[in-house]
Amino acid sequence: MNSFGGNHLNNTSFKCPILDSKDMTAKKIIDLAIKEVRSSEYKKLNLIWLEATGCSGNIISLLNAQNPDVIYLFKEMVTLTYSNSLMAAEGEEAFQQFLDTLETEFILVVEGAVATKDQGLYNVIARYKGKLVTAMEAVKLAGEKAKVVLAVGTCASFGGPSAARPNPSGSVSVSDFLDREVIRLPGCPCHPDWVIGTIANLIAFGMPELDEKNRPIIFYGITVHDQCSRRSSFNKGIFAKKLGDPECMFKLGCRGPITKTDCPVRQWNGYVNWPIEDNTPCIGCAQERFPDGMEPFIRY
Amino acid sequence: MGNKITINPLTRISGFLQIQVEVEKNQIIDAKSSGMLFRGFEKMLRGRPPIDAIYFTQRICGICSTAHAMASTLGLEDILDVSPNKNDEMLRDYMHGCEFIQNHIRHFYQYTLPDYVRGPEIKPLYTTNNDYRLPENLNRKLAQHYLESIEYSRLAHEMLAVLGGKVPHSHGIFVGGVTVNYDASKFIKIKSILKSIKDFVITRMIPDVYTISEYYKDYFENGVGYKNLMTYGVFDTYIEKELYYVGPGVFLNGKRQELDTSKITEDIHYSWYEANQVEQDPSEVTIDENVYKEGAYSWVKAPRYKGYSMEVGPLARMWLSGLYTRGISTMDRTIARTLEIKRIIEILEGFLERIETIPTVQGRYEFRDSGYGKGLIDTTRGALGHWIGIKEKVIKNYGIITPTTWNTSPMDSKGLKGVIEEALMGTRIQDVKNPVEIGRIVRSFDPCISCATHVQSDQYSPFEIRVV
Known part of the structure; x- marks a missing residue:
């Protein structure tokens, strides 16, 4: 089922990652995936969206998806x-x-980290035949059987806010918990295009190309800084002194230089805005060490 | 001994909730509500830079992150003695209003509707229970509105992002007001979106909730509870009638009263926490988790006001503002939530007429060595409080009582039940094998368990914690 799209994706060399990320937007992949889904031999996969130790904000973000x-x-x-x-x-x-x-054959999406303290009792997701089922057990059960596991959001990907010091619930990332390949889609929350685009990639072309941290390169290939709309201000050495200023916020602690997402070009919520255009720094919410390693969020 | 019924997961809420009831002769004679998730934000916040709390506390909750941004910002402004100018305050409140719209639309269509209407035929939104009462044509129409509604809750978030950068977990609400520089392009974008949402609310959502209420009249009789209501107030800093919604107040034992926040206490008798001593001095409270604690059944603590369990949320606000007076019940709660959106939209329209296209006023904020502040505000689900203590320029103590903590609390040490527990008591269950009444009553409170489970400890505690 991957003959057309698979060749197209896999044979593309990423000489200019900026151009590539613009060309291969989620929308384009989704269009191709839809074609694939519509073709007669495609059988729709099941998908479990498992909320674990987190804020359930990734499903809310998913509801903000548009086209599709x-x-x-x-x-x-x-x-x-x-x-x-x-x-x-x-x-x-x-x-x-x-x-x-x-x-059945299914994709497992986990949002939230895995709370491991006290046998996982810090996060109970169900009671079945009189017995409590922890998120930890559910992730293990489904994680071992799933065709693909997607860790959606920074808690699932890296531990995130749920594992912030002193990590009261003993939360760990899904990849640290499961002994298998896990695709990481960090972001606090994860952009709906990153989730749907990755699912589309899986359907139409198989496994997306991943970086060393198992993130799809099409969404996480370039730093925010490299595509930032305020990059010219940085290059000229003109810096914002407080939030609300129109210049580069590097000196206010912006984490754009180390954060890899396509926020500057994709933007959020109907593609209308993103944190830096709202005159606030990137706080590195999609990075491995968020939030502990990204503080202070604002440096005054 | 009656039949025990356990519902876990109680789906179509935010987070993890277990409801256990005991039924005798088709009537609920005991009810327990249990929050099933603990993350420990107050512990995490200790030692962090105070200003980061605005973004950090939003991670408590994915569906109402803006609420935490508001309470946190107000608490920090209290410490810094900073307040926004009116223009920036209106912009900030506009963002907060967008969250009300997003939440209420999603709660009504995605979370509540499947209780009363056979959902759209898409797995797993569709189920059968034996008590769907709408005629086929009306059912089909409302199921179609379920699908249409997704566009409008999304658009509410889009408005918020125009002003706040992104959402969930927005950036634009900040100490001193906002970070956005408002202009004509932003103005017309949010104005046009607000109009389309208003059309949807007026022509679809409000008629839909009345359609449901017509066919489920018995739900005006159940889920009543204590009838004690509380609000911290929201959109209440304006003198203009069009912009003012509701100020702080309580409705206790049938009488309206002034709110006295010093009368708020917390109790952990039936919660999975332990304290180092039985009677605690408010300035030296220490509590820790203990999931094996004998007799405990929830991660949610039991906040009380003058010793009473208080219902918070849209019905409490609409009631105390005088905009809704029909009654207090499952259906009244659902109707009040829907009507509240209309009131919020009118307030936002009022802001749009008044907000000027002038640059935001931001400063560089320096915290003194120590300080204490509180941010109390009503948010989508009700009264939210952040209490912040600072020492050596970092957070020393951070206490949070969320609206859902009030509504889903367990029993306290005196045996007084939580709000939802009491609302379930006495409910008649038609079919114990299919107890649809329970979910309907509980969801009318719009619980958010991600928010509700917190541990409050260490110094600068603003309230007393009773463990006896």
């Missing part, structure tokens, strides 16, 4: 079988749908 939106995602691209936030069923009946999915 979540309805398209669930109708045309994958079959969502489990989501604590969205599913109509509740209680044991809901968790039964989680268990039933394990016997």
